Amino acid sequence: MLTFWGSKQDFCDGISRRNFLQIGAFGAGVTLADMLRSKAQAAAPGRAQATRLKSAVMIYLPGGPSHMDMYDLKPDAPREFKGEFNPIDTNVPGVRICEHFPLQARMWDKLACIRSIVSVDEHSDSLVLTGKSQRENMTANHPSFGSVVSRVRGNTTDVPPFVSLRGMSRGTEPGFLGINHRPFTPNGPGVDNLRPQTAVNTERLGDRRNMLEAFDGVRRDIDNNVAGYDAFTQRAFDMISAGVVRNALDLNREPQESRRRYERVEQFLTARRLVEAGVGCVTLSIGGWDTHGRNFDTLRRQLPQVDKGVSLLVNDLHDRGLLNDTVVVMWGEFGRTPRVNNNAGRDHWAPVMSAMVAGGGMRMGQAIGASTARGERPQDRRYTVPQVLSTLYRAMGIDPSQTFLNGAGRPIHIVDDREPVRELI
Amino acid sequence: MKYTIPQIGLALVIAVGVSRADEPAPQTTPAIKLPAPAAIKQLQVEPAAVKLIGADDSRQLIVTGIVQTGSLHDLTGDVKYETTNANVVSITPAGRVLPLANGSATITARYGDKAITVQVTAESQDVDLPINFANHVVPIFTKLGCNGGGCHGKSGGQNGFALSLLGFVPEFDYQTLVKENRGRRLFPASPDHSLLLLKASGTVAHAGGKRMDVGSDEYKMVRRWIASGTPVGSASDPTIQKITIFPDHRIITRNNRQQFAVHAHYSDGSVVDVTQRAQYESNDPDIAVVDGTGLVRTLEMSGEAAIMARYQAQVATFRATVPLGEKLPGYEFQPKTVVDRFTHKKWQELGIMPSELCSDETFVRRVYHDITGTLPTPQQVNAFRSDKNPNKREALVDALLDTPEYSFLFANKWADVLRVKRGNQQNQTRAFGTFAFHNWIRESIARDKPYDQFVREIIGAIGDETKSPPTMWFRDLQKPEQFVDDACQLFLGVRMACAQCHHHPYEKWSQDDYWGMAAFFAQIGRKNVPTPGVSVQNRNQQRQVIFNRGTGSVRNTRTQQNAVMKALDADEVKLAPGEDPRHRLVDWMVEPKNPFFAKAVANRYFAHFFGKGLVDPVDDMRVTNPPSNPELLDALAKELIDNQFSLKHLIKVLCKSRTYQLSAVPNEFNKNDKKAFARYYPRRMAAEVLYDAVSQVTGSPAQFAGLPTDKFAPNRALMLPDESFSSYFLDVFGRPQRISACECERVAEANLAQALHLLNSAEIQNKLARGNGRADQLAKDPRPDAEKVEELFLWAFARRPSEAQMRVALDNIQRNMSNKRIAYENILWALVNTKEFILVQ
Numbered sequence A: 001m002l003t004f005w006g007s008k009q010d011f012c013d014g015i016s017r018r019n020f021l022q023i024g025a026f027g028a029g030v031t032l033a034d035m036l037r038s039k040a041q042a043a044a045p046g047r048a049q050a051t052r053l054k055s056a057v058m059i060y061l062p063g064g065p066s067h068m069d070m071y072d073l074k075p076d077a078p079r080e081f082k083g084e085f086n087p088i089d090t091n092v093p094g095v096r097i098c099e100h101f102p103l104q105a106r107m108w109d110k111l112a113c114i115r116s117i118v119s120v121d122e123h124s125d126s127l128v129l130t131g132k133s134q135r136e137n138m139t140a141n142h143p144s145f146g147s148v149v150s151r152v153r154g155n156t157t158d159v160p161p162f163v164s165l166r167g168m169s170r171g172t173e174p175g176f177l178g179i180n181h182r183p184f185t186p187n188g189p190g191v192d193n194l195r196p197q198t199a200v201n202t203e204r205l206g207d208r209r210n211m212l213e214a215f216d217g218v219r220r221d222i223d224n225n226v227a228g229y230d231a232f233t234q235r236a237f238d239m240i241s242a243g244v245v246r247n248a249l250d251l252n253r254e255p256q257e258s259r260r261r262y263e264r265v266e267q268f269l270t271a272r273r274l275v276e277a278g279v280g281c282v283t284l285s286i287g288g289w290d291t292h293g294r295n296f297d298t299l300r301r302q303l304p305q306v307d308k309g310v311s312l313l314v315n316d317l318h319d320r321g322l323l324n325d326t327v328v329v330m331w332g333e334f335g336r337t338p339r340v341n342n343n344a345g346r347d348h349w350a351p352v353m354s355a356m357v358a359g360g361g362m363r364m365g366q367a368i369g370a371s372t373a374r375g376e377r378p379q380d381r382r383y384t385v386p387q388v389l390s391t392l393y394r395a396m397g398i399d400p401s402q403t404f405l406n407g408a409g410r411p412i413h414i415v416d417d418r419e420p421v422r423e424l425i
Numbered sequence B: 001m002k003y004t005i006p007q008i009g010l011a012l013v014i015a016v017g018v019s020r021a022d023e024p025a026p027q028t029t030p031a032i033k034l035p036a037p038a039a040i041k042q043l044q045v046e047p048a049a050v051k052l053i054g055a056d057d058s059r060q061l062i063v064t065g066i067v068q069t070g071s072l073h074d075l076t077g078d079v080k081y082e083t084t085n086a087n088v089v090s091i092t093p094a095g096r097v098l099p100l101a102n103g104s105a106t107i108t109a110r111y112g113d114k115a116i117t118v119q120v121t122a123e124s125q126d127v128d129l130p131i132n133f134a135n136h137v138v139p140i141f142t143k144l145g146c147n148g149g150g151c152h153g154k155s156g157g158q159n160g161f162a163l164s165l166l167g168f169v170p171e172f173d174y175q176t177l178v179k180e181n182r183g184r185r186l187f188p189a190s191p192d193h194s195l196l197l198l199k200a201s202g203t204v205a206h207a208g209g210k211r212m213d214v215g216s217d218e219y220k221m222v223r224r225w226i227a228s229g230t231p232v233g234s235a236s237d238p239t240i241q242k243i244t245i246f247p248d249h250r251i252i253t254r255n256n257r258q259q260f261a262v263h264a265h266y267s268d269g270s271v272v273d274v275t276q277r278a279q280y281e282s283n284d285p286d287i288a289v290v291d292g293t294g295l296v297r298t299l300e301m302s303g304e305a306a307i308m309a310r311y312q313a314q315v316a317t318f319r320a321t322v323p324l325g326e327k328l329p330g331y332e333f334q335p336k337t338v339v340d341r342f343t344h345k346k347w348q349e350l351g352i353m354p355s356e357l358c359s360d361e362t363f364v365r366r367v368y369h370d371i372t373g374t375l376p377t378p379q380q381v382n383a384f385r386s387d388k389n390p391n392k393r394e395a396l397v398d399a400l401l402d403t404p405e406y407s408f409l410f411a412n413k414w415a416d417v418l419r420v421k422r423g424n425q426q427n428q429t430r431a432f433g434t435f436a437f438h439n440w441i442r443e444s445i446a447r448d449k450p451y452d453q454f455v456r457e458i459i460g461a462i463g464d465e466t467k468s469p470p471t472m473w474f475r476d477l478q479k480p481e482q483f484v485d486d487a488c489q490l491f492l493g494v495r496m497a498c499a500q501c502h503h504h505p506y507e508k509w510s511q512d513d514y515w516g517m518a519a520f521f522a523q524i525g526r527k528n529v530p531t532p533g534v535s536v537q538n539r540n541q542q543r544q545v546i547f548n549r550g551t552g553s554v555r556n557t558r559t560q561q562n563a564v565m566k567a568l569d570a571d572e573v574k575l576a577p578g579e580d581p582r583h584r585l586v587d588w589m590v591e592p593k594n595p596f597f598a599k600a601v602a603n604r605y606f607a608h609f610f611g612k613g614l615v616d617p618v619d620d621m622r623v624t625n626p627p628s629n630p631e632l633l634d635a636l637a638k639e640l641i642d643n644q645f646s647l648k649h650l651i652k653v654l655c656k657s658r659t660y661q662l663s664a665v666p667n668e669f670n671k672n673d674k675k676a677f678a679r680y681y682p683r684r685m686a687a688e689v690l691y692d693a694v695s696q697v698t699g700s701p702a703q704f705a706g707l708p709t710d711k712f713a714p715n716r717a718l719m720l721p722d723e724s725f726s727s728y729f730l731d732v733f734g735r736p737q738r739i740s741a742c743e744c745e746r747v748a749e750a751n752l753a754q755a756l757h758l759l760n761s762a763e764i765q766n767k768l769a770r771g772n773g774r775a776d777q778l779a780k781d782p783r784p785d786a787e788k789v790e791e792l793f794l795w796a797f798a799r800r801p802s803e804a805q806m807r808v809a810l811d812n813i814q815r816n817m818s819n820k821r822i823a824y825e826n827i828l829w830a831l832v833n834t835k836e837f838i839l840v841q
Helices: A032-043 A126-130 A134-140 A145-152 A202-215 A225-242 A244-249 A256-261 A266-277 A295-319 A385-395 B005-017 B133-143 B170-183 B195-200 B217-227 B338-350 B360-372 B378-386 B392-401 B404-417 B425-446 B451-459 B469-476 B480-492 B511-521 B581-590 B597-610 B630-642 B647-655 B687-698 B728-732 B752-760 B762-769 B774-780 B785-797 B803-815 B817-832
Strands: A055-060 A087-089 A096-098 A111-118 A162-164 A281-285 A326-331 A353-359 A366-368 A378-380 A403-405 A411-413 B040-046 B049-053 B062-067 B072-074 B080-083 B089-091 B096-099 B103-111 B114-123 B240-246 B249-251 B257-259 B261-266 B271-273 B279-282 B288-290 B295-298 B303-311 B314-322 B524-529 B543-548
Touching: A055 A126, A055 A145, A055 A266, A055 A295, A111 A378, A111 A385, A126 A134, A126 A145, A126 A385, A145 A162, A145 A281, A145 A385, A202 B803, A202 B817, A225 B752, A244 A266, A256 A266, A266 A281, A266 A295, A295 A326, A295 A353, A326 A385, A353 A385, B040 B103, B040 B114, B049 B096, B062 B103, B072 B249, B072 B257, B080 B089, B089 B103, B096 B114, B133 B170, B133 B217, B133 B303, B195 B217, B240 B303, B240 B314, B261 B303, B279 B288, B288 B303, B295 B314, B314 B338, B338 B630, B338 B647, B360 B378, B360 B392, B360 B404, B360 B647, B378 B785, B392 B404, B392 B647, B404 B425, B425 B469, B451 B469, B451 B480, B451 B581, B451 B597, B469 B543, B480 B511, B480 B581, B480 B597, B511 B581, B597 B630, B597 B647, B630 B647, B687 B728, B687 B762, B687 B774, B687 B785, B687 B817, B728 B752, B752 B762, B762 B774, B762 B817, B774 B785, B774 B817, B785 B803, B785 B817, B803 B817
Parallel strands: A055 A281, A055 A326, A111 A366, A162 A281, B049 B114, B249 B314
Antiparallel strands: A087 A096, A111 A353, A326 A353, A403 A411, B040 B062, B062 B072, B080 B103, B089 B096, B103 B114, B240 B261, B257 B295, B261 B271, B279 B303, B288 B295, B303 B314, B524 B543
16 A cells, blocks of 8 residues: 555655655565556656766764864964864865875865864764764664665665665664665675575586475465565576675775775775765775874874875776765764863864765865864854755755654654755755 | 556556646546446435535535446536526536626536536625635645645745645744745735745746646635735634545446545534645555545556545545456355454455465464464474364464464564664663563463553553563653654554644644643653662663652643643543553553554554554554454454453454455455455565574574573574564564564565575575584485475475475485485575565465
């Protein structure tokens, strides 16, 4: 039965409709009827504009990276605030970033940052990946960005719509969207199942398939899902032999030269290969940024690594013509105290943080918003994390005002606070 | 249900077009077969006389032909209308009467040689009747979709212009239109230049497109309202009481149509025809669709559809029963329980025929699965087959209800929706409580604790989890609102969540109803019991005592007053001093006349055994989502009430019915049936059940980390008390995380990752190859191979292999004579990967 709920929604701005019909190999289950329905729908003239499927790479810097030592340096602040690093010019006049980000500085026309985001003091990826803090999510169970992508995507390919390279965390949970929209995590059974079993050689597998066909006594007319099961079985065998996902995860298939370029930041290479294979959302995390002590020593080590990973990823996506269709964001859970503490560290600071964004057809080559002179609070263009996420959803072609039903049958907006970051549009 | 692509495309076009009265519905249906005038015994018209007051009034006539056979045929759009005075009234070919001037006239509807007349009088045509904003203007925004949840009706509005959702709060809309932004939206001096009209008519750019034509009825009404100085109406103006639909139910042939009329009843006793102004939606667009004028079209499929009408926060439904209309061969159907009486009646209405009785093999596998969550062993299958008792099926149902497996299966089902969960790592110490609560549920089920008592002990729980395990329910739920959402959805089958913030869009429930329910949960007290050695800050390590504070209230967010304690459609509750309001709520729930409680659980259990609820989804009972068989649901509720809420009795009524024993194989007449239960609807085994079945068939019992490994430890997934035991298998097959009270959290759909896991995982391969597992044992077993293959088929399918299947299996054994275990692994692998294995039919 088609329920009344959501069976017809009028969206004013023409972004997307009828996303509740799902075709997904890894994520949402699909019946043959759905598949046909969705095809017919796509064929219906004058219906939903065919938007190109876009992807997202969400880079999470766990621990809360120091905003004042990365994208929001304050060279004129008193010494105990300024810290040990100096800004350098980028290739965009007027935008200066940390001296340990030379690679990004050279390509700032392809990047942008927001320096005036307010956050919450919580060691969790919940807010930046779901739009709700961990505390709110105790009851709200809001889905991860990637799970929403998985839900919305009319994915007909054999790749998972959402891959988490950082395993499971609150921020990667599907929440009320249900277990079908969990990320594919390339470890454990999820990826092992894509590899032919060593105990079962080709001949034996052939034997097994023959018997499978001979044994099945189910009549096709008892249920229209029956054909769907056969389709899945067929596709599963194809995947085991063709291995699109397995190959995307197998860095040995990358040319030597490019593996060398990505040395020590291989995650970024994996992310790029997954995007190329058609994955909708990849999350990854790098480093540890909870620098209560020895902030500058840690950052001297980690910043060049991040710089290398991000610049390679964005440049490669650009060279492959994928950058406009891929949204990239990098941020952590909060900023760090503007005043350096006695241990040459900085502590948690939620009133302001920065984020780096790229791609997705957004306007690049800028630094949006500003914090106060000592980097303590947003000075102008104050933005919230949900507003930034809302902007990213739009760049993905997803209407952030769209609703999905939670378990209580209540329609929940993808993002509540969805005034976008105007400068990026 | 079989789709062809063109049909779907067309159905979608209709679904999109329904909300706009001005778009003609596309001609998708074959020409309607009209009865010959000679076949018509008599014409009927409703209403018999029409009185039109004011220029905005109109009336939809419903002309019905009574055919010689007694059946009714809608002729509203097929008769020829004539009027005696074309200056006074006009009538459209669709039967809508419109006034032109004061006076009276007679309208005649002719169908061949048959005719019927209607007296029409029109008055007050020369005066502008006073406008009431809520009654006359707001419904226009709803009809045109302006205040829908996707547009200006969403919280915060659209592009700076916010209306209340579906016009539920006219005062807010008035404020927005007239006062906000210094009145820029309306221009009484020149109404046509009001931004509201310019935008809505598409005269200036409007992201939502053109919603009304200049000069349309809607345009004229809004224009007149602006021109007359944007009146809000008078306090003494009538308010809406209800809406009704005429007719509210019809049996309509396939590829036919039916006009209906919607009437709004006001507090002053007046009745207004709002057929053109109400909003419509069909709950099954495969069977019937509706356009914006209340014209229903039935399609190629037979079945039942409900058409919802909404007007000014009121809802009503029109039910269309669409019989197959083909001649049935005679068939035998002996009713056994109350279920059969009403399913059979429904099949007769729909003109469909039930499938055959299923075989003993099918039945034994089905009933073991449905009552115990396990598959029968070969011994059990053989014993059942050779049993000569004519009532052996009934006897098996009785026997299975006394097994421990029954209590584990249903404990798992209830634990899902009662949130028996440990949650994230920080809550690991909740384990004591989750084990206790799970065990409490299981014992209640095993002892067949009356369901009303079961619910009372949960909702009214006091104490801590050592004394009263149901207090665990109060761990995840904290706020009164959460209790309303969960308790209503779980025990009443009603989703109230919408009404927390605004009037329920598909029901009569208002915010007052919502907060009235919340008030029952406003006095829950919580206290942590200090445990030696545990820091007081560590709330999760503390034992929590739930008690009745004897005081406390919630704030109704609409009135900003303390909410009046009141159950749905019931009187206000006055508490005696010290009385626990939660018990007063349960008192109301368990009364025999409560319209929700018994039905909700009857429907939930029906869905378990028949694959789909009479109301579907199971916990969404509402006027606009009527049961597919209301009489059956009422009868099941009565069975429960008359038998002290015994759930075992309910299961017996369901499983001993002839309907439950139907084969899944469809016949020519019921192949499209999806809610009349004229055949058994096959379904996939649930995650835990499938896991246990694979373990059972491969002879490889489960082990879960974090549990003891002795022989008394839970060795089946169904025995697990909470969700915290990690298993890729269970996750990928849709085990819920228990974060809501909705059964929908359990995923029943198939997906590719499941296929991959069954076909190609190390987990399955290890189970197949386990030392002393089924394959290993059979390889060593000296019995003839054919006997052993037969045993495997009995394990997996509860049936014997066909000759061809036996040959294929023996052939494989032949080729692996040196290592028979390989062959038995292969056979087992093939068996568990078949659809026949994972489906229950």
